[in-house]
Amino acid sequence: MNFAKMHGLGNDFIVIENLNLDNIDYSSLAVKVCDRHFGVGADGILVVEKSDIADIRMNIINSDGSIAEMCGNGIRCFSKYIFEKNIVKKDIIKIETLAGVMVAELNVKDDVVKAIKIDMGTPKIDDINIIYKSKENNLNYKIKIEEREFDASTILMGVPHTVVYVDELDEKEIIKFGPQIENMAIYPHKTNVNFVEVVSRDKIKVKTWERGAGLTLACGTGSCASVVCSYLLNKTENKVEVELFGGKLLIEYLNDKVFMEGPAEFICEGKILL
Numbered sequence: 001m002n003f004a005k006m007h008g009l010g011n012d013f014i015v016i017e018n019l020n021l022d023n024i025d026y027s028s029l030a031v032k033v034c035d036r037h038f039g040v041g042a043d044g045i046l047v048v049e050k051s052d053i054a055d056i057r058m059n060i061i062n063s064d065g066s067i068a069e070m071c072g073n074g075i076r077c078f079s080k081y082i083f084e085k086n087i088v089k090k091d092i093i094k095i096e097t098l099a100g101v102m103v104a105e106l107n108v109k110d111d112v113v114k115a116i117k118i119d120m121g122t123p124k125i126d127d128i129n130i131i132y133k134s135k136e137n138n139l140n141y142k143i144k145i146e147e148r149e150f151d152a153s154t155i156l157m158g159v160p161h162t163v164v165y166v167d168e169l170d171e172k173e174i175i176k177f178g179p180q181i182e183n184m185a186i187y188p189h190k191t192n193v194n195f196v197e198v199v200s201r202d203k204i205k206v207k208t209w210e211r212g213a214g215l216t217l218a219c220g221t222g223s224c225a226s227v228v229c230s231y232l233l234n235k236t237e238n239k240v241e242v243e244l245f246g247g248k249l250l251i252e253y254l255n256d257k258v259f260m261e262g263p264a265e266f267i268c269e270g271k272i273l274l
């Protein structure tokens with residue numbers, strides 16, 4: 001099975017094609033090939049499939065074998081892959097995901113995709129009982145773990161995201177508290193945890209503990225959720241530069257829709273023998 005390894009700001013993926021819709025156990029495959037010692041190593045796999053409702057379909061499987069409805073960095077890598085591999089040769093591509101049909105706008109120069117702007121759709125802010133079981137306001141509540149208390153917000157950005165505000169990002173604290181918050185009982189399907197440091201009205205820093213993957217260098221949907229929550233809480237403007245481990249994204253929340261713009265890169269290509 002041929003593959004390409006790609007990354008979006010350090011959030012890395014193994015991309016495989018299954019345009020014939022062969023019966024493949026993606027979960028088992030993901031666990032094997034995403035292992036950084038015994039496999040290729042990645043945060044997840046992206047599967048290219050045919051779609052009946054869009055130009056193409058993207059399936060996302062996390063490194064632990066769980067299914068992800070949507071991934072912001074993944075969809076940028078996916079968009080670059082299908083364009084440069086001549087699968088869908090359009091500047092504007094409709095991509096079917098489990099979170100709905102997403103639209104990718106490609107910035108192409110000399111047949112190479114330089115940047116990708118994704119219409120991430122409308123975040124679900126109200127009536128999110130399926131991902132948040134608490135009587136407290138999901139946009140403004142407190143989480144208490146051990147000696148720490150955090151201001152938090154939870155919305156659905158294709159996948160559940162909890163935004164936790166801190167004065168300064170501390171990786172040790174993220175590794176300590178991230179998995180505890182992810183698995184709290186108020187999140188029946190677990191949650192992605194975004195630790196946010198507000199730098200100014202138009203800039204934030206974000207580090208994400210990703211559900212099913214752990215600490216990541218970048219999370220696109222997490223960046224989107226962080227900007228939406230920060231804007232709704234009047235911490236920032238609606239157009240914000242998001243600084244991540246692996247680089248920067250530009251996120252805009254406009255007319256109830258979220259737009260994400262950033263790069264994607266090929267790392268290598270090869271054949272999976274597992």
